[in-house]
Amino acid sequence: MENELIRKARELRSRGFTTGEIADELNVSKDTARWLTLQTTTSVSRKEAPVDFAINWESLGGSSSRMRYVSAAMADMALKYGVADVVLGIAISGVPFATLMADVMGAETGLETSLAVFHPVKHRKDEGAEGAISSNFAKVKGKRVVVVDDVITSGRTIAEVVEVLKNQGAKPIAVTVLIDKKGISEVDGVPVESLIRVSRLG
Template structure:
């Protein structure tokens, strides 16, 4: 993880620059579902142009390949939950094969239907079957963790083994509380909760630390200051 003084790896820097230029990452004042007022907002749904899709897929591929090279994590199937995860799984698979055809070229991808098909081959899974396979989930973000738990339930129901999760952004902020001490009480992030509950690595292309580090020297000093204050206020305990 980069500090504010360390340069980001090129794939992270390219991804961050693409996010900013395409308006995927915006700075200002944004009220989140949690009612927190965030100085930045990330919308991976805007990666709908082919050149941008290739950039995010390449960033996912480098992140995943780098982790596999440095750990015991490996997978058979890259699973993209409907709907945002569908293009991400296919595009990232192409980029992984381009990185190392021998290592990744024979791996699979799959995704789920929102409604199970009741004719033809039937079922709710499109692409590679999950039974007996090691599966990595790919998605844009984990917010409350509800959607990712639904994807995990699908994998288990289909007989697959969850071995990891990868997302585009880790906001690194604690989950909202219900009392007046929301800002003060230590709590884990949604990613931390999922990591603890399922005991698998949860990787991210960018973290809030990365964004701050990547903007240092090129971004608005006011934007950086506000993000540093937000990080200090809502930093997760994990």
Template sequence: FPYRMGLIASCMADMILEEAENRELDIDTIVGIAINGIPYATLIAEELGLELAIFRPHVEKVGVFSSNYASVMNKNVVIVDDVVGSGKTLRKAITATKKEGGNPVLCVTLVNKRAQNDIDGVPLRALIRTRVI
């Protein structure tokens, strides 16, 4: 189903472009959160012609960026994942990005299970929002 993932990633890329235009942002790098955020981030980075960085969260610690991909230092980054629930993984990615000298300007997910529109002050946008009734 890579074709369908590509269509979803294109929609996510459109959201990023819209947000960048509305907020007058220059975006340098797309950060994919391992494992499920990587395919979307890869397709988005390719479509937008941007660098790709990979973040690997750790259970007990914050996590690390893969040295095989772009650095986030001095870059405006968009963090991409598939689903946000508690927000813990995105928080780790935001913290690690700042620690590495990057500027997280936006988080984009396929599904948002939270009521909030940001995580630690970083705007959160999703294609689908779920709510518990």
């Protein structure tokens, strides 16, 4: 498993991915991603290995019907907080879930539920960069927004999204994720719901 992750991390690096993008792709922390890119598969310094765990949901992501079913379960978590105008997916992996959730929630409530997309700051090389909402999809100003991501690793990205939404005059009503590695229940007053929580012991 470790070797497979090291191989993947090095391959992504060789294709020019930033550490943040590698962390995102492999569902590990930035520190773990950095460590992975520095190893070779033949000599892994196990003592220095960060204590982290990897999440692999390719069996889900590789099937559109499974994606639709699981997105419907996530939509059900979001609907606890009332009707949303916009479902905001965090790029990259939050976007397919958000797309299907908006579809399910629109059908469920009979009201237009639009998709918006957030580009998190971790995908920029520039240290002073800010996360931004894509102008290709729905606007968020004055809207009730549900934020969606695949995995919460450190919680930094969702904190960033909630701040940007509030600054833009949107009303974030909930954050929903597939898996939460941090056990977060709220971000700046906005409730966080996960379908599955994974937490380290020991």
